[in-house]
Amino acid sequence: MPPKPKTELERQQLxxxxxxxxxxxxxxxxxxxxxxxxxxxxxxxxxxxxYLHFADKEALLRAICDTDFLALATSLKSxxxxxxxxxxxxAMGRGYAAFALTHPNHYRMMFMTERTPxxxxxxxxxxxxxxxxxxxxxKSVVNDVHAAxxxxxxxxxxxxxxxxxxxxxxGVCSLQINMSEDKWIEWSNISDRLQxxxxxxxxxxxxxxx
Amino acid sequence: MPPKPKTELERQQLxxxxxxxxxxxxxxxxxxxxxxxxxxxxxxxxxxxxYLHFADKEALLRAICDTDFLALATSLKSxxxxxxxxxxxxAMGRGYAAFALTHPNHYRMMFMTERTPxxxxxxxxxxxxxxxxxxxxxKSVVNDVHAAxxxxxxxxxxxxxxxxxxxxxxGVCSLQINMSEDKWIEWSNISDRLQxxxxxxxxxxxxxxx
DNA sequence: TTGTTAATTTAACACCGTTAAGTAATTAAT
DNA sequence: ATTAATTACTTAACGGTGTTAAATTAACAA
Numbered sequence: 261m262p263p264k265p266k267t268e269l270e271r272q273q274l275x276x277x278x279x280x281x282x283x284x285x286x287x288x289x290x291x292x293x294x295x296x297x298x299x300x301x302x303x304x305x306x307x308x309x310x311y312l313h314f315a316d317k318e319a320l321l322r323a324i325c326d327t328d329f330l331a332l333a334t335s336l337k338s339x340x341x342x343x344x345x346x347x348x349x350x351a352m353g354r355g356y357a358a359f360a361l362t363h364p365n366h367y368r369m370m371f372m373t374e375r376t377p378x379x380x381x382x383x384x385x386x387x388x389x390x391x392x393x394x395x396x397x398x399k400s401v402v403n404d405v406h407a408a409x410x411x412x413x414x415x416x417x418x419x420x421x422x423x424x425x426x427x428x429x430x431g432v433c434s435l436q437i438n439m440s441e442d443k444w445i446e447w448s449n450i451s452d453r454l455q456x457x458x459x460x461x462x463x464x465x466x467x468x469x470x
Numbered sequence: 471m472p473p474k475p476k477t478e479l480e481r482q483q484l485x486x487x488x489x490x491x492x493x494x495x496x497x498x499x500x501x502x503x504x505x506x507x508x509x510x511x512x513x514x515x516x517x518x519x520x521y522l523h524f525a526d527k528e529a530l531l532r533a534i535c536d537t538d539f540l541a542l543a544t545s546l547k548s549x550x551x552x553x554x555x556x557x558x559x560x561a562m563g564r565g566y567a568a569f570a571l572t573h574p575n576h577y578r579m580m581f582m583t584e585r586t587p588x589x590x591x592x593x594x595x596x597x598x599x600x601x602x603x604x605x606x607x608x609k610s611v612v613n614d615v616h617a618a619x620x621x622x623x624x625x626x627x628x629x630x631x632x633x634x635x636x637x638x639x640x641g642v643c644s645l646q647i648n649m650s651e652d653k654w655i656e657w658s659n660i661s662d663r664l665q666x667x668x669x670x671x672x673x674x675x676x677x678x679x680x
Numbered sequence: 681t682t683g684t685t686a687a688t689t690t691a692a693c694a695c696c697g698t699t700a701a702g703t704a705a706t707t708a709a710t
Numbered sequence: 711a712t713t714a715a716t717t718a719c720t721t722a723a724c725g726g727t728g729t730t731a732a733a734t735t736a737a738c739a740a
């Protein structure tokens with residue numbers, strides 16, 4: 261409606277307004293099913309206004325991903341308080357799966373669809389920040405478990421271990437999100453699948469009980 | 471150019487001609503980046519002709535998926551000859567990953583992108599056919615390992631075990647396909663990740679060595 | 681020869697992301 | 711106070727997509 265000056269803060273607020281509007285639409289529908297025009301309408305602007313704040317749809321999606329990565333890290337933060345490191349690692353897996361399965365369209369956008377690769381330099385998030393970087397959170401837990409001597413003696417590479425745990429949980433979650441309606445497979449309960457994956461990970465990575 | 475009668479065989483040949491043209495385009499580019507017009511041009515027809523054989527693009531993609539599912543099962547077939555059941559299960563994992571990573575765009579279409587759910591009744595493939603159904607192949611191997619008494623004693627559900635193994639390999643492969651360019655993560659070697667996942671699966675699912 | 685039918689194409693529609701051109705409101709300068 | 715410049719935004723439009731409707735062409739049948 262009325263134009264003229266706009267503080268940097270106001271511009272930032274409008275940016276996050278757009279991002280949040282889009283994220284809300286993604287709750288019920290996939291990324292491709294939500295148009296720029298619809299996002300704009302939701303906040304009472306015309307579609308072209310979005311291009312004053314984001315270079316293109318892909319840039320908007322990247323910004324939304326950043327917000328969702330932060331949301332994931334935030335939702336995992338309290339779990340880091342768990343005392344026992346092995347139990348903490350277990351709880352991280354549960355928390356990760358809970359996020360994935362309660363925000364399937366967001367998870368799909370974050371981890372399952374082709375996206376221009378994330379450059380940490382251009383991200384609004386801080387790498388290796390325990391409040392913002394979910395991968396760092398996982399790696400920290402892995403390091404703790406390692407420091408406490410719980411891993412098999414031949415396992416030393418924290419990245420490799422973290423990426424394997426991630427892959428295990430991601431495998432279960434992404435198959436659930438993308439394939440659970442597929443009638444070809446007689447799917448077991450998702451909770452059973454999650455639990456067995458966690459058991460397998462633990463047994464596969466940790467030393468024998470002493 | 472010249473119309474008139476067309477045998478059922480000719481219609482089927484044209485169908486597979488379209489499918490194969492599209493599959494070839496998918497080798498180098500993602501599904502969304504390949505248009506109906508381009509597929510048609512490749513076989514010298516106009517785009518609308520495709521609609522005489524497939525209801526819409528989604529139907530064509532489903533047919534392509536069927537072809538790719540068959541290609542996967544075919545590529546795994548020889549592995550089923552492996553004598554030792556545990557080694558056979560291990561080799562199946564390697565073969566699956568090899569398929570995924572050498573046909574990333576096809577794999578993405580098959581297992582990572584939203585697709586109208588597969589109804590076995592409408593598929594061109596035969597469920598529980600060892601030459602056509604890759605999931606059945608995996609489940610068979612799982613059953614063999616179970617029959618030979620190699621699994622942990624508390625593991626009985628072949629579907630659950632198969633789906634967990636699948637999820638483990640799918641997790642590594644799909645993260646590789648979708649996220650390996652992401653600079654946020656310091657990725658370990660894909661071969662190391664595949665191998666550790668297999669080790670973890672084995673140690674997690676199999677009984678202790680006797 | 682004419683009419684009917686099937687295979688295919690051309691033309692066109694609706695929708696999408698995106699860009700160019702316009703519009704209106706505020707500020708600054710004269 | 712009038713004018714000019716700048717800024718925020720919108721409307722109009724472009725090119726490309728999946729898809730449909732309307733032609734077009736070729737073979738056969740009467």
